[in-house]
Amino acid sequence: QVQLQESGPGLVWPSETLSLICSVSGDSISSYYWSWIRQPAGKGLEWIGRVYTTGRTNYNPSLKSRVSMSVDTSKSHFSLKLKSVTAADTAVYYCARDRRDGYNVYSDYWGQGTLVTVSS
Amino acid sequence: QSVLTQPPSASGTPGQRVTISCSGSNSNIGSNTVNWYQQLPGTAPKLLIYTNNQRPSGVPDRFSGSKSGTSASLAISGLQSEDEADYFCATWVDSLNYVVFGGGTKLTVL
Numbered sequence: 421q422v423q424l425q426e427s428g429p430g431l432v433w434p435s436e437t438l439s440l441i442c443s444v445s446g447d448s449i450s451s452y453y454w455s456w457i458r459q460p461a462g463k464g465l466e467w468i469g470r471v472y473t474t475g476r477t478n479y480n481p482s483l484k485s486r487v488s489m490s491v492d493t494s495k496s497h498f499s500l501k502l503k504s505v506t507a508a509d510t511a512v513y514y515c516a517r518d519r520r521d522g523y524n525v526y527s528d529y530w531g532q533g534t535l536v537t538v539s540s
Numbered sequence: 541q542s543v544l545t546q547p548p549s550a551s552g553t554p555g556q557r558v559t560i561s562c563s564g565s566n567s568n569i570g571s572n573t574v575n576w577y578q579q580l581p582g583t584a585p586k587l588l589i590y591t592n593n594q595r596p597s598g599v600p601d602r603f604s605g606s607k608s609g610t611s612a613s614l615a616i617s618g619l620q621s622e623d624e625a626d627y628f629c630a631t632w633v634d635s636l637n638y639v640v641f642g643g644g645t646k647l648t649v650l
Contacts, residue, residue, distance in 0.1 A: 467639040480638050524573040526590040533584050
């Protein structure tokens with residue numbers, strides 16, 4: 421059974437960098453793509469970006485200037501860094517496994533989510 | 541304000557059929573497939589429908605998806621109380637190369 425687990429600080433200071441790791445178990449990290457999605461309290465889902473095991477990335481244009489993602493196949497985890505955070509970045513952050521079906525890519529497994537609060 | 545428009549709420553009584561719409565444009569739904577996610581209260585989203593109308597293993601056939609032009613729909617037949625959740629559509633946006641989610645629809649089972 422595939423499992424994804426987010427980890428990282430639950431509290432980040434404004435203007436600092438938010439860093440999260442998603443640990444993958446139950447399947448090979450090399451066989452899929454990997455995404456980060458966030459959800460502010462009481463609001464909808466916002467796609468942050470995707471990292472491929474080649475290192476290639478796609479980012480949400482609204483966050484592109486502040487986001488970086490990477491994957492470490494040797495440790496079976498992938499990471500998210502979001503710099504210069506503000507209170508607007510406070511949200512539950514989810515990691516997800518993406519798989520391809522023809523031209524379509526969808527997220528078939530999700531982590532439980534981790535709340536990150538930006539506050540001093 | 542998402543580029544994909546969903547009604548903020550929908551409702552039905554047990555046993556009824558409800559549909560949730562997702563409206564986009566030529567650069568997103570019009571040229572790509574649509575996925576649907578269900579988020580039960582207090583839990584992570586779960587894949588419900590992929591590639592417009594495909595159900596992952598374990599998803600009841602009460603759930604079905606369709607797409608026509610720049611819009612997509614999720615239909616739930618034989619509505620049950622456990623279907624009360626938020627539903628999100630999602631698709632790829634061409635040229636800018638990213639995934640966009642609809643604003644979500646909160647389904648209430650009366």
